[in-house]
Amino acid sequence: MNEIKVNHNQVxxxxxxxxxxxxxxxKRHFTWVFLLLGCAPAMIATFWIGVQLDFWDAPxxxxxxxxxxxxxxxxxxxVPLLAILLGQGVISEEVETKNLTFTLVRPLRxxxxxxxxxxxxxxxxxILVGVSLVVVYMGxxxxxxxxxxxxxxxxxxxxxIMCFGFMGYLGIVALFGTLxxxxxxxxxxxxxxxxxxxxxxxxSKLQAVSxxxxxxxxxxxxxxxTQFGLAFTKITAAPMYLGFTFCLLFAATCCAVMTWRIxxxxxxxxxxx
Amino acid sequence: MNQIFVNxxxxxxxxxxxxxxxxxxxxxxxxxLLGPNGAGKSTLLKLxxxxxxxxxxxxxxLGRTYAxxxxxxxxxxxxxxxxxxxxxxxxxxxxSAMLKLHGWGAHDADRRTKELIGLFDLERAGNRRxxxxxxxxRQKLRIAQALAHNPKVLFLDEPMAGLDATSRAFVADxxxxxxxxxRIVVISSHILHEVESITKDMVLINQGQLRARGxxxxxxxxxxxxxxxxxxxxxxxxxxxxxxxxxNHVVKIELDPTDPERIILFTQHQNQFFKxxxxxxxxxxxxxxxxxxxxxDMESVFKYLVK
Numbered sequence: 001m002n003e004i005k006v007n008h009n010q011v012x013x014x015x016x017x018x019x020x021x022x023x024x025x026x027k028r029h030f031t032w033v034f035l036l037l038g039c040a041p042a043m044i045a046t047f048w049i050g051v052q053l054d055f056w057d058a059p060x061x062x063x064x065x066x067x068x069x070x071x072x073x074x075x076x077x078x079v080p081l082l083a084i085l086l087g088q089g090v091i092s093e094e095v096e097t098k099n100l101t102f103t104l105v106r107p108l109r110x111x112x113x114x115x116x117x118x119x120x121x122x123x124x125x126x127i128l129v130g131v132s133l134v135v136v137y138m139g140x141x142x143x144x145x146x147x148x149x150x151x152x153x154x155x156x157x158x159x160x161i162m163c164f165g166f167m168g169y170l171g172i173v174a175l176f177g178t179l180x181x182x183x184x185x186x187x188x189x190x191x192x193x194x195x196x197x198x199x200x201x202x203x204s205k206l207q208a209v210s211x212x213x214x215x216x217x218x219x220x221x222x223x224x225x226t227q228f229g230l231a232f233t234k235i236t237a238a239p240m241y242l243g244f245t246f247c248l249l250f251a252a253t254c255c256a257v258m259t260w261r262i263x264x265x266x267x268x269x270x271x272x273x
Numbered sequence: 274m275n276q277i278f279v280n281x282x283x284x285x286x287x288x289x290x291x292x293x294x295x296x297x298x299x300x301x302x303x304x305x306l307l308g309p310n311g312a313g314k315s316t317l318l319k320l321x322x323x324x325x326x327x328x329x330x331x332x333x334x335l336g337r338t339y340a341x342x343x344x345x346x347x348x349x350x351x352x353x354x355x356x357x358x359x360x361x362x363x364x365x366x367x368x369s370a371m372l373k374l375h376g377w378g379a380h381d382a383d384r385r386t387k388e389l390i391g392l393f394d395l396e397r398a399g400n401r402r403x404x405x406x407x408x409x410x411r412q413k414l415r416i417a418q419a420l421a422h423n424p425k426v427l428f429l430d431e432p433m434a435g436l437d438a439t440s441r442a443f444v445a446d447x448x449x450x451x452x453x454x455x456r457i458v459v460i461s462s463h464i465l466h467e468v469e470s471i472t473k474d475m476v477l478i479n480q481g482q483l484r485a486r487g488x489x490x491x492x493x494x495x496x497x498x499x500x501x502x503x504x505x506x507x508x509x510x511x512x513x514x515x516x517x518x519x520x521n522h523v524v525k526i527e528l529d530p531t532d533p534e535r536i537i538l539f540t541q542h543q544n545q546f547f548k549x550x551x552x553x554x555x556x557x558x559x560x561x562x563x564x565x566x567x568x569x570d571m572e573s574v575f576k577y578l579v580k
Contacts, residue, residue, distance in 0.1 A: 007376040008344065020370045027361035098357040102418065104324055106374040107346035 014112040014119070017103065021120025025089070031124060034082055038132025041069045042139025062140040063151055069136055070158055071225030075215060079129060079166050080192040084185065086125050087173025090117045091258055092184065111259045118255055122170060126163045133159050154223060161218045161240065164247040168211035169195075171251030178258045199235070200227075211247060218243035274336030275301055277321060277426065277457055282330035284316050284481075291316040293481040294330070299459065303452035305468035306461040308478040314461040315354055315430055317478065321459065322351040322428045334426060347375060350424035352415045354431045354461075360404040364395050364414050367403060371418045389417045394443075408435035416444060426457045433467050445471045500524050500539035503546070506562040507554075510536045516557040522546055534562065 007013070025031050044065070091114065094100035103113055137155045141148045172191065176184040198206035199213035207213040216224060218240040279297035283290065292313045308314045319325045321332055323339035323346065331338065337345045359367050365386050372382035390399040393413040398406060403414065412435045420427055429448070433441050448471050452458045462468045468475065473488035507513050510528060513536060517523045523546070525539040540546040543566075554561055 004381050005378055006347070007378070008347075009376075013374065013376060016373050016376075020373065023366075023370075024359060024361045098353070098355045099359060101324065101351070101353045101355070101357070102359070102371065103374065105322060105346060105349065105351040106371070107343055107376070108374065109343050 008107070010109055010112045013106070013108045014116040017108060017113065017116025018119035018123065021117050022123045025086070025120065025124040030085070031128070034085075034128050035131065038074075038078055038082075038128055039135040041073055042136045044069070044139075062142075062144040063147055066137055066140040068226040069140075070133075070162075071216075071227050074129070074133065074162055075165070075212065075225060076196060078132070079162055080169050080195075082125055082128060083166055083169030083173050084188045084192065086121050087170045087188070088177045088184065090114075090121050090170070090174035090177065091262060092174075092177035095178075095262075110263050111255075114255050114259045114262065118170070118174060118251070118258075121174070122167055122251075125166045125170060129162050129166055130159050133162060157219070157223075157240070158225070161215050161243065164218075164244045165211055165215040168214065168247035168250045171247075171254035172211075175254040175258055178261050211250065214243040214246045275425070275455065275457070276333075276335070278333040279317075279321065280331050280333070282317075282320060282327045282332060284313075284320060284325060285328045290481050292320070295478075295481075295483050296330075297476065297483065297486075299457050301452070301455045301457050302474060303448055303458045303460060303472035305472050305475040306459055306478060307463065307465060307468060307475055308461075309463055312463075312479045313481040314463075314478055316481075318351075318428045318430050318459060318461055322349060324351070347422070348425040350419035350422065350427045352419035352427075352429045352432055354434070356408070356411060358403045358406075358411055358414060360402065363400050363402055364406070364410070365390055365399045367414060368418055368421055372421055375422045377422070385421060389421055393417050409437055409440055412436055413440065416447075420447075420451065424456070427451060427459070429458070429460045431462055432460060433462060433464065441467065500541050501543045501546075501566065503538045503540065504535060504563075504565040505538060506532070506535045506564075508534070508560040508562070509557065510534060512557040513553070513559055516553050516559075520546075520549055520553070522549075 091100070094103070094117070100113075103117075108116070133155065137151075141151065169192070173184070173188045176187050176191070180187060195210050196212045198210040199216060201207065213235065216227070216235045217238045219225065219237065221237045224235065277297070277299040279295055279299075281294045281296050282292060283294055284292040295313075295317060306314050306317065316325065320327055321334065323334075326340075334345060335348055339345055359370070362370065368386040368389055369379075369382045372385055373379065377385070390396055393416070395410060395413060395417075398410055403411065406414065412432070416429065416432055419429065427448075432444055432448070436444060445467070448458055448460060452472070460468060460471060474486075475488065476486045477484040505513065510533070514526050514528070517526055517538065522540050522542040523538060524541055527537040529535040529537060550561075553559075
C-alpha cells in the first residue's frame with residue numbers, strides 16, 4: 001500500500017467535517033424547499049407590477065417592497081424559522097439518529113465536532129439567506145432598474161446583517177436542541193417570539209440579549225427595514241460590527257456550552273494534548 | 274504496547290448498572306464477546322472504543338487513554354450495532370467522508386473507497402443513496418467504514434446481523450485475517466456459533482458481569498461447581514436412578530414427567546461419568562436408547578452460564 005498522508009490538524013478536521021455536513025445538508029430535500037421558500041417573495045414583485053396591486057395601502061416602489069420583505073418576511077419569519085429547523089440538526093438530531101457515532105469514532109476533539117457541525121449548518125444557512133435575498137432583490141429591482149446598482153450596497157448590508165442574525169439564532173437553537181432534545185422546538189419558537197418582543201421594548205437589558213434588535217440596529221438610520229407597527233421604542237442605529245460581534249460571541253458561547261454538554265453526555269475523547 | 278487493559282470498569286446509566294467491575298486484558302487476535310441482549314456487551318464495546326466514559330475504573334488502549342489522547346482514534350475502528358447511516362450519501366461518498374475525517378486526502382480516500390466497495394461487493398450500489406440499501410448492504414457498509422483506515426484495533430458490535438450466509442462467511446474470513454495480522458479484533462454477538470466459527474477465545478458476559486473467559490473447553494473447566502447436564506433415555510429409568518446415586522460424581526437426577534423413559538442427569542465430572550456408564554448400565558441391566566449431552570456445545574454452556 002502506498003504511504004498515506006494523514007493530516008492531524010484539528011482545524012483541518014473541523015473544516016472537513018463542516019464541508020461534509022454542508023454536503024449532507026445540500027442533499028436533503030428540506031434545503032431545497034427552504035431555497036424555494038426564500039426565493040418565493042421574488043414573485044410578489046412580478047405580481048405587484050403585473051396587476052399594479054397595492055399591497056400596503058399606498059403605492060410603493062419596488063425597492064420599498066424589498067424593504068418590506070426584508071423586515072417582515074426575512075427578519076421576522078424566514079431567518080428564525082430556518083435557524084430553528086437547521087439548528088436541530090447540529091447535534092441533537094445526530095444524537096437522536098445515533099449518526100453522531102460515526103463522527104465520534106474519528107480523531108476529532110469534541111470542540112472540533114461541534115465547530116465542524118455548526119460551520120456546516122451555518123454555511124448552508126448563509127447560502128440560503130444570501131441567494132434568497134439576491135433573488136428577491138433582483139426580482140424587485142428589475143422593475144426599478146434605474147436604482148438597481150445604487151441600492152446594491154443596501155443589499156450587501158442586508159445580506160451581511162441577515163447572515164449574522166442567522167448565526168445568532170442558529171447558536172441558541174442548536175444549544176436548546178442539545179440540552180432539551182424533543183422539547184427544544186417549542187422552546188425555540190417561544191424564544192424567537194420573545195427575542196422579537198424584547199427588541200421592541202424600551203428596556204436596554206432585554207434589547208441587549210435580542211438578536212433581532214442587533215439586526216435592526218445594524219441598519220443605518222432611515223434605512224431600517226419595515227417592522228411590525230407595534231414598537232415601544234425607537235431603534236437606534238449602531239455600527240454593524242457591534243451586531244456582528246454580538247452574534248458571533250452569542251454563537252461561540254452556545255458552541256462552548258454544547259461542547260461541554262456533549263463532553264459530559266455523549267462522551268468525547270477530546271482531551272487536549 | 275499492543276494491548277487493551279480494562280481495569281475494574283463499571284458503568285451506570287442513572288440508577289441502572291450496565292457493567293459491574295469488569296476487568297479484561299486483550300492481546301492481538303480475535304476475541305468474541307458473548308452474552309444475551311442487555312448483558313452489557315455493547316456498553317463494554319463502546320467503553321473500549323471511547324464512546325462512553327466509565328463511571329469507575331479505567332481502560333487503556335495501546336498504552337493510551339481516550340481522555341488523554343484523541344489521536345488514539347486513528348488506531349481504532351468501530352462498527353456500531355444500530356441501523357443508522359448517513360442516508361443522504363451514497364455508499365462511496367459515505368466511506369470517502371469517513372476517511373477524510375481521519376485526515377486522509379481526497380485522492381487517497383477515493384482510492385481506498387474504491388478498494389472497499391470492491392472488497393465488500395458493493396459496486397452495483399456504490400453510487401446509489403444509502404437510503405435505498407438493503408439491510409445486508411447497510412451492514413457491510415458499517416463494517417467497511419470501521420476498517421477503512423486500517424486500524425490496529427477493531428470493535429465490531431453484532432457485525433453479522435442482517436448478512437446472508439455468503440456475506441457472513443466473507444466477514445468471518447475477514448475478521449480472522451485481521452486477527453492474524455497482529456491486530457486486536459473484538460466481535461460481539463449473541464449468536465454463539467457465529468463467533469465460535471471465528472475464534473475460540475471468548476468472553477461471556479451477563480447482567481453487566483464477566484462470567485468466564487477462555488475457549489469453550491476452558492470455560493467448562495472453570496465451571497467445576499456447575500454440573501454437566503445429560504439427557505438419557507433408558508428401558509428402566511427408576512433402576513438407573515438407583516444405581517447412579519451410588520456414584521459420587523452424579524449430583525442430581527430428575528425424571529422427565531413428559532417421557533417416562535427419559536431422565537436428566539447432572540454430573541460433576543463428564544469424563545468419569547462416560548467411563549462409568551457401561552458399568553452402570555450393566556449393573557442395572559439397562560438398555561440405553563439415547564444419550565444427549567446438553568452442555569456439549571457453546572450454546573448450552575452459554576445458556577447455562579447466563580441462567
